[in-house]
Amino acid sequence: MRRRGAFAAGRVDRHRLYEQAVQQVDFEVDQVDALFRRLRGRTPATLREDFCGTAAMACEWVRRGPERRAVGVDLDARVLDWARRHNVASLGEAARRVRLIRGDVRGVRAGRFDVIVAYNFSYWVFRTREVMRDYFRRVRRALKPDGLFLLDAYGGYEAYEERVERRRERGFVFEWEQARYNPVDGSMRTYIHFELPGGRRMERAFRYDWRLWSLPELRELLGEAGFARTRVWTDPDDDGRHRFVERLDADACWIAYLVAEPRATSTVAQRPC
Ligand SMILES: C[S@@+](CC[C@H](N)C(=O)[O-])C[C@H]1O[C@@H](n2cnc3c(N)ncnc32)[C@H](O)[C@@H]1O
Incomplete structure (x- = not known):
């Protein structure tokens, strides 16, 4: 995604600084596409970006083609306003295919999606098992039967x-x-x-x-919320190639994705992508 600099027109913009330092949406959309194609044998068309903030990923999603639609959800009206004035405004005709909803991710009703993402650990705002399970259950219901829910986590001592x-x-x-x-x-x-x-x-x-959640806690909750299968997807060799893993080294710091499936319909080869 082509971004204007964080220092455009001499004003420093904290949202631009955040996007530049924390997000890599081109790479993330490439990754989601490759994973979905590999597991489902088709290209995903619809994305819901939960906790979307500046909706950078939703905007990158619709930029990829006319069949693509995205919904971004965030509680904060000010960041959504920023997203509309900057990221959505720069999309041209594709802007019609992205919708931003102000609200709690647990209350949103916007149809069914191929992919729902909750990135940059934002869902850790839910701090009890009950609330987290409720969120996961609602996500499952908002996915198509062959949809995927992707969320990231970090840990290590x-x-x-x-x-x-x-x-x-x-x-x-x-x-x-x-x-x-x-x-x-x-x-x-x-x-x-x-x-x-x-x-x-x-x-x-x-x-x-x-709350700092662990992978086993999150996998258990996803199971209790009705997901048929949840796997850990990461880049253990740090060579840019993600794969599903059953073990990870007890490193000082690691980052991994959880890939949750409402129905375990895929036959997966352990081929990285
Ligand atoms: C860390 S930012 C995430 C930005 C972006 N998704 C990313 O990947 O970097 C967290 C966002 O979550 C939003 N948020 C927090 N609780 C929420 C909730 N219950 N429902 C919807 N959005 C929420 C905040 O307003 C904030 O914009």
Whole structure:
């Protein structure tokens, strides 16, 4: 997706900084397409992007062809307004095929989808098993019978630490702060900060209050919500090739996707994509 820079017209835009530092929507749509084709033998046409924020993925989805439609869902009217003025506005005729809904992902009724994604751990905003299971159940009902639900997760012993990680991006520094973790209920508070040219800081540009969930907890809940099969899909060799795994090394930090299927209809070869 072609993006305008985060520093366009001299104004620093926290949403652009976020997109540049955190998202790679071209790659993510490529990945979803390849996985869906491999598991289902067809190209997916409809996407629901839950917790869509700037709807970058929904916009990239519809950009890929006239048969493609996307719905983005977010609670925050301001970020959706930003998405409409920037990402949707730059789509041209494809803008007709993306719809943004302001609301709770648990309440949305917008038809049935080939793919539903909840990326960048946003669904960790649900902090009890009951609420998470309810969300998963509603997602399952909103999928076509051969649809896929994709969500990401991270972990490793560093995930429990109160720490700050810095990463240099083009033109700025991205900081991820794990400010607090409470072992009693698993709740955590994190922030994103940006350091701008000249040393100026954009402190607490984003704040998240989440529960740090584990893969087995999430897989169990997906099963209880009626998904027939949930597998862990990751890039264990860090060579850009994702595959389904049954084991992962106990690394300091790992990221993986969960791929949940309402019906286990695929016959999968262990071929990476
Ligand atoms: C981390 S951003 C996600 C941005 C984008 N999806 C991504 O992959 O980077 C989290 C978003 O979730 C939204 N959100 C939080 N709780 C929500 C809920 N229950 N229903 C819908 N959106 C919610 C927030 O308003 C925020 O825009």
